[in-house]
Amino acid sequence: MNIPVHKYDAVIVGAGGAGLRAAIQLSEAGLKTAVLSKVFPTRSHTVAAQGGVAASLGNSEEDHWHWHMYDTVKGSDWLGDQDAIEFMCRKANEVVVELEHYGMPFDRLDNGKIYQRPFGGHMSNFGERPVRRSCAAADRTGHAMLHAMYQRNVKANTQFFVEWMALDLIRDVDGTVLGVTAMEMETGEIHIFHAKATLFATGGAGRIFHSSTNAFINTGDGLGMAARAGIPLEDMEFWQFHPTGVAGAGVLITEGVRGEGGILRNSSGERFMERYAPNAKDLASRDVVSRAMATEIKEGRGCGPNKDYVLLDITHLEPATIMKRLPGIREIAIQFAGVDPIKTPIPVVPTCHYQMGGIPTNYSGRVVIPQGGDYNVPVMGFYAAGECACASVHGANRLGTNSLLDLLVFGKSSGETMVDDIKAMPASHRELPKDAADLSLARIARLDGQKSGENVHEVRLAMQRTMQGHAGVFRFKNLLAEGVEMISQVEERVKRTEIKDKSQVWNTARTEALELENLIEVAKATMVSANGRTESRGAHVRDDAVDTPEHPDGRNDQEWLKHTLWFRDGNRLDYKPVNMKPLTVETIALKKRAY
Amino acid sequence: MSLTQEELNRLRWRCVRRGLLEVDITLEKFLDEKFSSLNDEQVQVFVELADMDDHELWGLINGTLEPATPQEAEVLAMLRK
Ligand SMILES: Cc1cc2nc3c(=O)[nH]c(=O)nc-3n(C[C@H](O)[C@H](O)[C@H](O)COP(=O)(O)OP(=O)(O)OC[C@H]3O[C@@H](n4cnc5c(N)ncnc54)[C@H](O)[C@@H]3O)c2cc1C
Numbered sequence: 001m002n003i004p005v006h007k008y009d010a011v012i013v014g015a016g017g018a019g020l021r022a023a024i025q026l027s028e029a030g031l032k033t034a035v036l037s038k039v040f041p042t043r044s045h046t047v048a049a050q051g052g053v054a055a056s057l058g059n060s061e062e063d064h065w066h067w068h069m070y071d072t073v074k075g076s077d078w079l080g081d082q083d084a085i086e087f088m089c090r091k092a093n094e095v096v097v098e099l100e101h102y103g104m105p106f107d108r109l110d111n112g113k114i115y116q117r118p119f120g121g122h123m124s125n126f127g128e129r130p131v132r133r134s135c136a137a138a139d140r141t142g143h144a145m146l147h148a149m150y151q152r153n154v155k156a157n158t159q160f161f162v163e164w165m166a167l168d169l170i171r172d173v174d175g176t177v178l179g180v181t182a183m184e185m186e187t188g189e190i191h192i193f194h195a196k197a198t199l200f201a202t203g204g205a206g207r208i209f210h211s212s213t214n215a216f217i218n219t220g221d222g223l224g225m226a227a228r229a230g231i232p233l234e235d236m237e238f239w240q241f242h243p244t245g246v247a248g249a250g251v252l253i254t255e256g257v258r259g260e261g262g263i264l265r266n267s268s269g270e271r272f273m274e275r276y277a278p279n280a281k282d283l284a285s286r287d288v289v290s291r292a293m294a295t296e297i298k299e300g301r302g303c304g305p306n307k308d309y310v311l312l313d314i315t316h317l318e319p320a321t322i323m324k325r326l327p328g329i330r331e332i333a334i335q336f337a338g339v340d341p342i343k344t345p346i347p348v349v350p351t352c353h354y355q356m357g358g359i360p361t362n363y364s365g366r367v368v369i370p371q372g373g374d375y376n377v378p379v380m381g382f383y384a385a386g387e388c389a390c391a392s393v394h395g396a397n398r399l400g401t402n403s404l405l406d407l408l409v410f411g412k413s414s415g416e417t418m419v420d421d422i423k424a425m426p427a428s429h430r431e432l433p434k435d436a437a438d439l440s441l442a443r444i445a446r447l448d449g450q451k452s453g454e455n456v457h458e459v460r461l462a463m464q465r466t467m468q469g470h471a472g473v474f475r476f477k478n479l480l481a482e483g484v485e486m487i488s489q490v491e492e493r494v495k496r497t498e499i500k501d502k503s504q505v506w507n508t509a510r511t512e513a514l515e516l517e518n519l520i521e522v523a524k525a526t527m528v529s530a531n532g533r534t535e536s537r538g539a540h541v542r543d544d545a546v547d548t549p550e551h552p553d554g555r556n557d558q559e560w561l562k563h564t565l566w567f568r569d570g571n572r573l574d575y576k577p578v579n580m581k582p583l584t585v586e587t588i589a590l591k592k593r594a595y
Numbered sequence: 596m597s598l599t600q601e602e603l604n605r606l607r608w609r610c611v612r613r614g615l616l617e618v619d620i621t622l623e624k625f626l627d628e629k630f631s632s633l634n635d636e637q638v639q640v641f642v643e644l645a646d647m648d649d650h651e652l653w654g655l656i657n658g659t660l661e662p663a664t665p666q667e668a669e670v671l672a673m674l675r676k
Pocket of ligand 1: 050052201214215221385386387400
């Protein structure tokens, strides 16, 4: 078969915040750069980010990168690598000011400086009191960011391949990465993108869960491609959940609803938070509320035919109050839960929001794997940045506004590293292996030829329900063990998916089947990693790792202060040390994470 | 305006891979349940709506933004149901 080959210095998969930031670096250095995206760049999921981006500019009050670093290490429950965290926090001001120069319309103070607001977990003076550190553009921060960086790329002559789906990573016998295969949606044709340096910036994989705040596009393609190419995935047990997503739909209901007097109830109408948090009740912190909800559901007090959600009740509030203070929420409840919250409580569940783990990288954006006793050996030609990567700055738990920062800092640093690496390489590309496209072609051929196979939507739903029920916000030893079994069974079904529509052009059914092959890798990695880690830390909380004087909050630093690495081959786990040594300052010493 | 199968397939992809989850869910449901009952003029309006930025389209659907024409208002009303 004759496969078209496109040669570039650099190929970037993903045109969200991370991919666009890296592309600026490469194109402005005069390198021939291609960016592939499943959707038009400004429709990437970064567009959903509202809260802002963290940087210790100190525009409204005193602030320091070292304080930001402390907050990030503590937020990560000490699982973040302190070299990468120092790097990110020190670079924050630079990348935010650059973004301002690209034309980002930040909110401003009267004196013209960028306005900053407070955000959970960001404190001054090493955890003393909240500090204003988040920079935003109204409630459209992600949107404004994408537009500013897209324009900059157009000027710099970045070549965009819009509505192209990367399918597989290409590696030669030495393991060097030489680019990707990709499918053009408009024709259904497979092409090869041959590159000296390849960056994955494919975003998160939140669609592995039944309830997710993530848009449909977050199918973890970069993680699936990496795993199929033999690259391990790091810390995949760590997912951040939000307590109140609309059951079934996932759309977020803000904390403000409980602030206005909203009450959570179980199947017998009981206000169950009174049992879990007698003082704060429904206003307890996100993780406490999420875990209480999960316990009610697990113990059979959930609502609905499957007993798999609880109710957020605001029917006792005056309709006028709801209309006035919570109009957006009423709209969301009507649209996505089919109930008018003035009359009927809203079904809600703890909902997956952000992926802390990903493709292992160092702070220069290089993908690193264990080899011959060294845990961080770079994979030649391969880089990753943004939510699909694990640098690791978020460790076991991300602070809000740190992920937009992550994609700016590591988008830029990976771009810089790629520029240096490409300039140090010979002028001609390394030779493509003969079988460069074979894996992708075989996957497509299998799908097109499948007879009496499985339905993609049904299998995806089975995966999502398994993940939600067995590796949700609160994890139970026996459910995890069962979950490992169940997800392997789902994997067998993924191998046999069948599509009725075999057309070549804009075949969404085919694309969704290919996406499912990526999702299942992430689902397995998550379930197996979560089953393996027998402590509680950050977002990973198990019923059998409880609070004791020796192991506060169930965290066991003697045994578990280490990163998980999951390998697709053999579905096996390995571990690597956390880097506790920052670049220039003292280690931020282990402590109980308490606010 | 009636769409070819190819245009229809492209429209589906552009409706179910959006930047905002709210828009994904709304458009997917609409395509599955109501799209086939639209007349030519309504199809044209829907195609234009689907081309918009996510925040703009969601604002129109949830009523925080005003539709530009009565035709747009009519299709938006169907999207909201
Ligand atoms: C509702 C919501 C609100 C949030 N708010 C905030 C906030 O206020 N502050 C904050 O810091 N963080 C926030 N986050 C998190 C943050 O938005 C994301 O972590 C971040 O935007 C991810 O950016 P990215 O560049 O890594 O990926 P994305 O923006 O998701 O981009 C991924 C890109 O990869 C492309 N792609 C994927 N697979 C393929 C493939 N196979 N082939 C070709 N292209 C592919 C996509 O088309 C897309 O262009 C929020 C998240 C959500 C869900």
